[in-house]
Amino acid sequence: MLDRKNKPLLIFGLVVMFIILVPLVLVVITSFGNQPTISLPIKGFTFEWYKNILQQPDFVDGFKMSLFVALIASFSALLIGIPAVYALTRYNLQHAEWFQSFFLSPTLIPEIVVGFALYQTAVISFKLPLLISLLVGHFLLCLPYVIRLVSASMLILDPHIEEAAWVSGCTKGQAFFLVVLPNIKASVIAAFMMCFINSFNNIPISLFLNGPALNMLPTAILNYLQNNYDPTVSAISVVLMIFTAVMMWVVEKFLGVNKLVK
Amino acid sequence: MRKRSAILLLLPAFVGVLIFTFYPLIQIIIPTLNQSSDYGKLYLEFLKSSYNQTVIFRTLAIALFTTLVVLVLGLPLAIWIARQDEKVRKLLSVIILFPMLTNAVIRNFAWIIILGKNGVFNDLLLKLHLISAPITILYTNAAIVIGSAYLFLPIMVTSLVGSITELNIETEEAAAVLGAGAMTNLFKVIIPQLTTGILTGCILVFAGTMTAYTTPQLLGGNRHLVMATLIYQQAMTLGDWTNASVVAIILIILSVVIMFAINKLMKKLDRRKVNA
Amino acid sequence: MAKLEVKNLSMSYDGKNKILEDLSLSIQDGELVSILGPSGCGKTTTLRIIAGLLKQTDGEIIVGEKNISNLPVHKREFGMVFQSYALFPHLSVFNNVAFGLKMRKLDKKQIQEKVENVLSVTGLSDLAKRFPAELSGGQQQRVSLARALVINPQVLLLDEPLSNLDAKLRVEMREEIRRLQQELKMTAIFVTHDQEECFAISDKVAVMNRGRVEQFDTPQAIYQEPKTLFVAKFIGFENFIKVVGYDGEAYLTESNIKLAAQAKENTRYLTIRPRQIKIIETANDSENVVKGRIINRTYLGNSYRYTVKTSLGVLKVDDFEHDVLSRDEDVILELAVKNLLPLEN
Ligand SMILES: Nc1ncnc2c1ncn2[C@@H]1O[C@H](COP(=O)(O)OP(=O)(O)OP(=O)(O)O)[C@@H](O)[C@H]1O
Ligand SMILES: [Mg+2]
Numbered sequence: 001m002l003d004r005k006n007k008p009l010l011i012f013g014l015v016v017m018f019i020i021l022v023p024l025v026l027v028v029i030t031s032f033g034n035q036p037t038i039s040l041p042i043k044g045f046t047f048e049w050y051k052n053i054l055q056q057p058d059f060v061d062g063f064k065m066s067l068f069v070a071l072i073a074s075f076s077a078l079l080i081g082i083p084a085v086y087a088l089t090r091y092n093l094q095h096a097e098w099f100q101s102f103f104l105s106p107t108l109i110p111e112i113v114v115g116f117a118l119y120q121t122a123v124i125s126f127k128l129p130l131l132i133s134l135l136v137g138h139f140l141l142c143l144p145y146v147i148r149l150v151s152a153s154m155l156i157l158d159p160h161i162e163e164a165a166w167v168s169g170c171t172k173g174q175a176f177f178l179v180v181l182p183n184i185k186a187s188v189i190a191a192f193m194m195c196f197i198n199s200f201n202n203i204p205i206s207l208f209l210n211g212p213a214l215n216m217l218p219t220a221i222l223n224y225l226q227n228n229y230d231p232t233v234s235a236i237s238v239v240l241m242i243f244t245a246v247m248m249w250v251v252e253k254f255l256g257v258n259k260l261v262k
Numbered sequence: 263m264r265k266r267s268a269i270l271l272l273l274p275a276f277v278g279v280l281i282f283t284f285y286p287l288i289q290i291i292i293p294t295l296n297q298s299s300d301y302g303k304l305y306l307e308f309l310k311s312s313y314n315q316t317v318i319f320r321t322l323a324i325a326l327f328t329t330l331v332v333l334v335l336g337l338p339l340a341i342w343i344a345r346q347d348e349k350v351r352k353l354l355s356v357i358i359l360f361p362m363l364t365n366a367v368i369r370n371f372a373w374i375i376i377l378g379k380n381g382v383f384n385d386l387l388l389k390l391h392l393i394s395a396p397i398t399i400l401y402t403n404a405a406i407v408i409g410s411a412y413l414f415l416p417i418m419v420t421s422l423v424g425s426i427t428e429l430n431i432e433t434e435e436a437a438a439v440l441g442a443g444a445m446t447n448l449f450k451v452i453i454p455q456l457t458t459g460i461l462t463g464c465i466l467v468f469a470g471t472m473t474a475y476t477t478p479q480l481l482g483g484n485r486h487l488v489m490a491t492l493i494y495q496q497a498m499t500l501g502d503w504t505n506a507s508v509v510a511i512i513l514i515i516l517s518v519v520i521m522f523a524i525n526k527l528m529k530k531l532d533r534r535k536v537n538a
Numbered sequence: 539m540a541k542l543e544v545k546n547l548s549m550s551y552d553g554k555n556k557i558l559e560d561l562s563l564s565i566q567d568g569e570l571v572s573i574l575g576p577s578g579c580g581k582t583t584t585l586r587i588i589a590g591l592l593k594q595t596d597g598e599i600i601v602g603e604k605n606i607s608n609l610p611v612h613k614r615e616f617g618m619v620f621q622s623y624a625l626f627p628h629l630s631v632f633n634n635v636a637f638g639l640k641m642r643k644l645d646k647k648q649i650q651e652k653v654e655n656v657l658s659v660t661g662l663s664d665l666a667k668r669f670p671a672e673l674s675g676g677q678q679q680r681v682s683l684a685r686a687l688v689i690n691p692q693v694l695l696l697d698e699p700l701s702n703l704d705a706k707l708r709v710e711m712r713e714e715i716r717r718l719q720q721e722l723k724m725t726a727i728f729v730t731h732d733q734e735e736c737f738a739i740s741d742k743v744a745v746m747n748r749g750r751v752e753q754f755d756t757p758q759a760i761y762q763e764p765k766t767l768f769v770a771k772f773i774g775f776e777n778f779i780k781v782v783g784y785d786g787e788a789y790l791t792e793s794n795i796k797l798a799a800q801a802k803e804n805t806r807y808l809t810i811r812p813r814q815i816k817i818i819e820t821a822n823d824s825e826n827v828v829k830g831r832i833i834n835r836t837y838l839g840n841s842y843r844y845t846v847k848t849s850l851g852v853l854k855v856d857d858f859e860h861d862v863l864s865r866d867e868d869v870i871l872e873l874a875v876k877n878l879l880p881l882e883n
Contacts, residue, residue: 013342110473
């Protein structure tokens with residue numbers, strides 16, 4: 001039987017786990033190498049490349065910009081997505097399912113096309129500032145996460161508790177903040193984290209929507225990597241991995257990482 | 263009254279998606295149709311070019327191979343993880359999640375280190391005297407498949423672990439009692455019960471690989487364009503936005519059609535829920 | 539606490555199908571009224587309209603002297619107990635109960651006092667710090683009741699509050715509810731589809747069918763004198779004899795037999811309980827005697843249930859006086875005038 005004690009399965013599992021982890025470990029190792037280009041095994045040991053990150057304005061500004069965009073996009077996705085979810089799950093709408101698919105539809109469109117099409121509409125036709133267009137693009141990336149994760153938990157929540165709050169003297173707004181929100185908190189946080197991480201890591205949407213003063217970290221790394229092959233990339237990668245790990249740790253602390261994928 | 267507040271709540275999201283997802287699509291479709299009296303002309307021209315055919319074929323082939331690799335590696339791994347104790351399972355799931363949440367550029371970069379001319383892999387083969395001169399892996403289709411598989415393996419595994427833990431292990435015990443070995447059990451008992459989970463994972467991997475930009479850009483180089491990189495090249499390098507739109511539309515149609523086809527297949531294959 | 543008046547309520551969810559039609563109820567101060575009826579007859583709908591969770595298409599709701607028909611739910615000052623209890627999962631028992639008081643902006647001391655008071659009345663004092671997920675069904679039910687009672691509501695509304703409890707707890711809780719309601723002199727409406735439950739605790743019962751009140755009366759009156767065919771069937775009558783006319787002395791049945799019974803307008807059926815039909819030795823001259831043949835017999839413990847084919851149709855007869863009769867035996871049945879009840883359609 002294919003249970004824990006099955007030898008071939010055990011070996012296979014360990015090997016694949018190894019394949020999954022080794023590449024990232026190699027990145028970490030190369031970040032400490034002394035030579036001007038990446039090579040393994042490394043010679044010497046240095047933190048030089050980490051210092052060099054700070055010499056790269058593209059990385060520093062990119063990090064700030066990516067952080068800013070990810071935060072704004074995630075918050076606006078929550079701000080706009082949660083009311084929509086509320087309407088879909090609490091108003092007995094005739095076409096609720098249709099709306100749900102409509103809101104998830106941005107996921108059906110390749111991200112590169114989202115960026116490409118948005119560039120033509122938002123930037124060229126509507127003449128929106130590049131930053132706004134970029135935020136819109138990232139908002140579209142985030143919205144489906146909010147819709148999916150939050151509506152799953154709204155559907156589990158007993159609709160009568162809200163009514164109980166109304167009967168107890170709450171207005172609809174009070175009831176939402178005092179009774180609904182505290183009970184879907186976990187899914188809201190999970191949605192926020194998914195939005196944030198995916199927006200922060202996104203390349204294809206930003207590709208068309210960034211400009212000289214609008215430099216996102218992942219695209220900056222991509223560009224750097226296409227022109228240089230020195231351990232600075234390894235170093236910034238390590239920094240980002242630590243960033244990811246810290247976020248996962250925070251999520252785990254507050255709601256359990258497995259909430260992110262459900 | 264109630265209707266009105268529902269509409270108010272839905273409106274921002276609705277308008278947002280409408281104006282910034284659907285309107286832009288229409289806006290890129292129109293010029294591709296209006297260029298001449300013959301509506302489909304640009305598309306036919308595009309599809310006739312053997313270069314473009316190669317790109318489309320490469321895109322699909324890479325997506326297909328990636329999906330197969332991910333499935334072959336991911337399914338047993340998912341079974342292995344799902345069969346652990348709660349605690350170990352959680353730990354392994356977190357380990358799998360980590361690369362999934364790590365930036366794609368970083369994950370591709372890792373494979374550049376491994377697959378490059380002077381990379382780890384060539385080093386290893388040389389040391390073992392399996393080859394006498396470094397071989398080219400980076401900037402080939404194979405590199406794109408490897409990189410994509412690495413990118414999507416965690417997604418497949420995570421999605422499969424979920425459905426495998428829901429399986430009733432007694433079905434396998436029943437089969438074992440009837441004389442089924444591990445392999446028989448895998449193919450005759452586990453996989454048939456997992457069709458939905460597997461196909462859902464396959465949709466994610468196939469569509470994801472097919473439309474991904476970063477990996478083919480970094481690991482494929484300029485000579486191995488796929489549709490996503492072709493869009494970028496047409497638009498930004500050649501400045502031909504109409505042609506880029508043609509590629510974009512074809513890419514959307516292909517990926518949506520394939521997703522729906524797999525979905526259909528899934529509904530057809532999964533007969534467990536007929537009575538539920 | 540106040541008198542509650544529901545006048546000519548009509549309701550339609552979709553503008554076409556009428557779920558409630560011209561429904562009126564009048565509940566005196568301190569009375570517990572049950573709404574009894576089969577699934578889908580509109581009990582919950584009625585209660586939710588009274589609570590203000592749904593808007594009626596037509597009709598009025600008056601509490602005390604005040605017409606609250608258009609008052610939004612959060613201003614109605616009602617207490618409500620839900621079938622699913624609907625406790626706030628993120629709040630402790632204490633805070634669940636305190637919720638309504640906080641909404642009324644009472645000061646901390648008052649809240650503390652009132653909550654502790656109601657928790658002790660409902661026997662929850664020891665559980666104040668627990669969360670809903672840590673309570674048994676019966677305890678959750680009590681919290682839900684305490685939460686409704688603490689605001690000292692004008693009217694207490696209960697929608698099948700006991701249906702999620704097991705049989706034993708159900709009896710216990712219904713007595714508890716009745717006790718509290720009487721102690722606090724609370725006006726209450728109790729929705730149920732369990733006849734025994736509602737008879738046990740109500741001052742009055744409204745039997746509902748298809749969005750209308752068929753009969754609104756004391757439990758005794760409903761049990762002894764159901765007014766309509768539906769009510770009679772719902773509370774367990776089994777013998778129904780269709781009548782086609784009344785000649786001033788007796789009803790004429792479909793099969794042209796005369797049956798004497800209390801005269802009443804609009805009578806369509808006569809009914810009689812199986813144990814009130816007497817098996818008699820010889821046909822006397824009195825009215826309401828019919829011959830029949832036993833076609834089936836079931837043992838019920840303290841009696842036998844005979845199914846008797848008569849010219850009035852098939853009648854069920856419970857007998858515990860005679861020796862056992864067997865199938866195909868001929869019997870003479872007497873349907874005493876005082877036991878035959880006229881029913882409207
Ligand atoms: N939101 C709704 N939209 C449309 N019809 C509804 C809605 N809620 C209830 N109904 C219909 O109204 C009728 C009365 O429903 P209601 O819930 O009041 O019945 P009930 O007497 O409480 O039944 P039960 O004993 O099953 O709880 C039913 O036919 C039901 O199908
Ligand atoms: Mg009901």
